[in-house]
Amino acid sequence: MRPAVAVVDDSPLIRESVGLLMPGLEVAAAVSTVEELVRRRPAADLVILDLHLANLEQQPDVRQGIAAIRAATGCGYRVCVYSQEERRFVLAACLAAGAGGIVSKALPTRRAEELFVEVAAGGTVMPQAVVGILEVLVRRDCITLLSERQRQLLRGRARGLSYAQVAKQLFVSESTLRGYWLELTRSLSDSLRDLTPAEIEHALGLAPGDLLELWPAEPTAPKDWWRTG
Known part of the structure; x- marks a missing residue:
């Protein structure tokens, strides 16, 4: 049986293409914000979540990054981050916040699909x-x-x-x-x-305080935490 996924991405191209390009997944919902995901609460084995969801000037209250991961996991969802982010401490912070995996948008579609299926089944995908x-x-x-x-x-x-x-x-x-x-x-x-x-x-061997702006030490981490460094 194909895992059911909810796609959270502010790019219409990503939201509309996952179901078409990844036939091994069944898209239960495709939304632009984690707030809409939480409001709708679709039944899904996995949430595929982009880290950078919105223009903060246009939608300053939209949760992103650590806050978005915690909002989704707080609703009982398994989360796999799907992003172009490459900084290693940012990616590690996503796992520390509760994400079950991280998949790069630079990967071939077929490989990304395989990794999503793996995380949906309970696996952990680490860059x-x-x-x-x-x-x-x-x-x-x-x-x-x-x-x-x-x-x-x-x-x-x-x-x-x-x-x-x-x-x-x-x-x-x-x-x-x-x-x-x-x-x-x-x-x-x-x-x-x-x-x-x-x-x-x-x-x-990092300087004291180097990770304070990045690491998910508190559930109320700022929405623009990834901008540091």
Whole structure:
């Protein structure tokens, strides 16, 4: 059965094209703001959410970024961010705020569809840049609840190795490794949500306060949080 998705994007092209270009998804709703999503409450397995939803001068009260993610997850939705954003701490902050995955709008349509299906089914999709941050946090013992095998897997993926290459190093099948990775990304995502900006700054050698404008420390994070940095 195709997962039902709700698309939240202020681009009519995106809203109208997801159902046409991604036949593996059933579009239950396509809206321009998270406020409309919350008002309509469509039944959906996944919310596909753009970070930058509106012109703030024209619609200053529209929730975006962290506030939009929290509004959707607060209604019980799984959220996958769909964005052109590339800054690694912004992407990590989305996961810390509760997003189940992040998919780049630069990806081919077929690959993006596969990742949306994966997140809708309960998986966690992390960009390579975020995997690199998490590997450093694990290596510096900011995240500790990992086995040695999980650390080896994370280390390989952070260095850009394919599933096949890591599986060969660890002497396991590729399918087994994918199962390990699913469990590992879920664990890392949960751990990321428990970390404070100060803990991350200390582990990564950042100056105190560098993440305060980016990290979702409070549910009432400002709507233009991504503009910092």
